[in-house]
Amino acid sequence: MRRASQSVDMKRDQSTEEKIKAAAKKVFMTKGFDGCSVRDIAKEVGSNVALLNYYFRSKEKLFELIFEGAMSDFLQSMIAVFSSDLTLKEKVEQLIDKEFSFFLEHPELPMFILQSLHQNKTDAPMPSHFLEPIANTGIFEQFEKAKAQGEVRDISIRNVTLLLMSNVHYPFMSKKLTMQFHGITAKDFDEDLKKHKEIVKELITNYLFISNTKA
Amino acid sequence: MRRASQSVDMKRDQSTEEKIKAAAKKVFMTKGFDGCSVRDIAKEVGSNVALLNYYFRSKEKLFELIFEGAMSDFLQSMIAVFSSDLTLKEKVEQLIDKEFSFFLEHPELPMFILQSLHQNKTDAPMPSHFLEPIANTGIFEQFEKAKAQGEVRDISIRNVTLLLMSNVHYPFMSKKLTMQFHGITAKDFDEDLKKHKEIVKELITNYLFISNTKA
């Protein structure tokens, strides 16, 4: 009688399963795994608790699904930029722009990802199907080449990543802290965000790329 | 018969109350408010659950106490630097150094603060006794003065703060993500951290401070 969301019967009503996923995403993202009950999610769906287990077996399984999707989104926005055929500098600038507009649409994502990992809500290491697409864009080679040619400062790709992530993820995680810290409104903060993006773009490109217009 | 940790009887055994606070801090910091039960904390203390309520009335009250302490620590490390009589540039450099060594000792702090605020685990706005000491150091005036004198780029203090916090807090929050992302060990990451600190120091001071040795 029971099924467990096999892809055999894709023809069957998809909307319930999708509705649950959407509700779970919303609730998990805002309250975290520990911060919500399956009944919270069921209420958001507008139906019974047992239905969640009918489709997804357990709260944990449902969470893992949502988390994987979130992680996918999280990394997706990078890939598009990297796989274009721009110069490295253009890619960095575009990455910052794209990441900012992406996180403006999904402001809870960085906090959700980082805190889920922090509290080991997911045990599995990041699956290679997340990372390979990035590596496959050839961005790492492009970077090493630019470094060898003296276009780019001698800095490891890992440190570049940390630099970019810090300045792109953190602002969206720190909204409440920053608002309280400066006693400003959400509107004020959003203005600061815009400015921050421009600052970061100039800051990082200036630092990374060695200008050959020296005089 | 009951008391609620009034400061009247400070003479009385302080060690139990302190032991509970220490255990609560440890557990809350690693698992979050929702991620632990009061029995987890009691087990960490090595005693009964009822004792927590005896001293702190409720899980929430205990949490608020721990959170306030954490927030205090969180901001404290800034104040020491700001109230010294260094130049602005020296203060920024010192701040980055001090924050990094502080968070090396308390790596969970940024995540704990940000995620507690994010999920509204504390309703009260940041008390002024946290912020006033910072304002009282005169750091804001020093900054505006340096800006007026052309020593510092035209940028708002709020954006400077966001820039600094991004680069100082985020790395400690992103350890798991970064390790998975690059497939590196904790040791590798700690090396990256050191390097990141130096990069950020150069990056930010270069950007903020206008060099007058122009030729």
Add this chain to the structure above:
DNA sequence: CCAAAATTTAAACAATTGTTTAATTTTTTC
């Protein structure tokens, strides 16, 4: 040393947790 106060404990509380069962309703299939 002894009563009073403070501390600590074990046990129970009602509510909530994730999950399962079994019955019911809806949809599909022939």
Add this chain to the structure above:
DNA sequence: GAAAAAATTAAACAATTGTTTAAATTTTGG
């Protein structure tokens, strides 16, 4: 349109949650 399958529900489950009660123990003060 009737039998079979799938979807949905209500109800119950045992376990865990935060909190309270009342009894037991320890510490204090005269």
